[in-house]
Amino acid sequence: MVKNIPPKQNMLYVDYQNALSDKIGLANGISKRSFLGELKKNQPSLKTIFRSKNKEEYAFLDLPDDQATLRKIKAWAKGQEKNRWENIILLGIGGSALGAIAVRKALTGHCQNLKNRPRFFIIDNIDPDPIAELLSVADPVKSLFIVISKSGGTTEPLALYSIFREKLEEKKVKNLKKHFVFITGPQKNPLRTLAKKEGFDLFDVPPKIGGRFSVLSAVGLLPAVLMKVDTSALLKGAKKMRDLIKKIHPEENPALILACLQYLLDKKKEKGMTVLMPYSSRLFRMGDWYRQLLAESIGKKSTVGPTPITALGTTDQHSQLQLYCEGPANKWFIFFRVLKHKNEIKLGSHLPKELDFLNHKKLNQIIDAALQGTSESLTKNKRPNVTIEIPTIDAESLGMLFMLFEIQIALLGLMYKVNAFSQPGVEEGKKITKKLLSK
Numbered sequence: 001m002v003k004n005i006p007p008k009q010n011m012l013y014v015d016y017q018n019a020l021s022d023k024i025g026l027a028n029g030i031s032k033r034s035f036l037g038e039l040k041k042n043q044p045s046l047k048t049i050f051r052s053k054n055k056e057e058y059a060f061l062d063l064p065d066d067q068a069t070l071r072k073i074k075a076w077a078k079g080q081e082k083n084r085w086e087n088i089i090l091l092g093i094g095g096s097a098l099g100a101i102a103v104r105k106a107l108t109g110h111c112q113n114l115k116n117r118p119r120f121f122i123i124d125n126i127d128p129d130p131i132a133e134l135l136s137v138a139d140p141v142k143s144l145f146i147v148i149s150k151s152g153g154t155t156e157p158l159a160l161y162s163i164f165r166e167k168l169e170e171k172k173v174k175n176l177k178k179h180f181v182f183i184t185g186p187q188k189n190p191l192r193t194l195a196k197k198e199g200f201d202l203f204d205v206p207p208k209i210g211g212r213f214s215v216l217s218a219v220g221l222l223p224a225v226l227m228k229v230d231t232s233a234l235l236k237g238a239k240k241m242r243d244l245i246k247k248i249h250p251e252e253n254p255a256l257i258l259a260c261l262q263y264l265l266d267k268k269k270e271k272g273m274t275v276l277m278p279y280s281s282r283l284f285r286m287g288d289w290y291r292q293l294l295a296e297s298i299g300k301k302s303t304v305g306p307t308p309i310t311a312l313g314t315t316d317q318h319s320q321l322q323l324y325c326e327g328p329a330n331k332w333f334i335f336f337r338v339l340k341h342k343n344e345i346k347l348g349s350h351l352p353k354e355l356d357f358l359n360h361k362k363l364n365q366i367i368d369a370a371l372q373g374t375s376e377s378l379t380k381n382k383r384p385n386v387t388i389e390i391p392t393i394d395a396e397s398l399g400m401l402f403m404l405f406e407i408q409i410a411l412l413g414l415m416y417k418v419n420a421f422s423q424p425g426v427e428e429g430k431k432i433t434k435k436l437l438s439k
């Protein structure tokens, strides 16, 4: 029997019944037998991952234990308080920005920059227009810049650094040191050399941690501390999830379950696209973080690489759901359901007769009903879908999600037989760009 265990208190829960053939037929859904077989077959991979914890690739598993780095960052951040920054501006791209963006969106609220100081901005592109716009509202003299690049040589963050540095120099700022903190890999690289030369504060990305697996290192923690996120809870959640995945029975193991679903639905049921659709605006940018993690880690051979897609409930019900329900049956769906939103907002009572069933309903009830409606209509149309239930959105649950997906991807690397920790395609593009600009 495939169990669908009820959620444990304060733990995430994966409900995957709508991906099984019992619900959607064998042409699109996985039989219980083959699902159980796949869980059993891949259980040793989980052991491999945890046993080789000290091996290069799996070092991300140790990050929740690194309290020393967190203490160092917190002490440094305390020292920044005297500067009374008006703006904190993060410059980074890919794995050096997406984690901070996800954390920011989930944990600091939508209107933070309107209400509080310092305002926090994350620049992860080199489109000149938004940069000009930012410069028109944020005075570099009143800003702290966090420059992040694991390799230390990526064009975008270095180009952005040079723009803001130039602005500071134009404004005759003497103490440039005060305005910059760099985060980079420990190897010799252009950013590190620059930091040493200029005397900028510097934090390391631990040597074995890949860009897209770095959110729980200084790369994600330093910005999160400055955003006043409860970073101890973030690490606590990640640790809790890691320890659970390590010991829990395969049939209840969320990372193994998600990895087996991904693999079987892609390889056996031709669902080459994975749609991640949180029913929560706060978790929407987790989708972008996951999109990079899945795409860059598994998209390695011409025959291997599920395509991740991000969508938002309920918004995209009104733009994508038609395609999802009746278009090509080449997708499967992961929903996030938040059991307790931070706020409860009640509707009024003045709706027209046709909609009076909404009178006095809470938005939470409506969003939940909409998710159920979407899930049921997809199921009716034989589209596999899975719901991850999240008790509430806080630092701890976010830490759990980060760790859950990182281990899922590590497992998928072994299942698809690809190196989940390299990105030769990205490196190639970086090299060509540099060559073109050097001419």
Ligand code: PA5
Pocket: 093, 094, 095, 096, 148, 149, 150, 151, 152, 153, 154, 157, 210, 211, 212, 213, 296, 423, 426
């Ligand atoms: O996951 C990765 O390693 C990449 O996607 C990088 O995050 C991205 O290319 C940015 O690289 P870097 O942090 O070295 O500037």
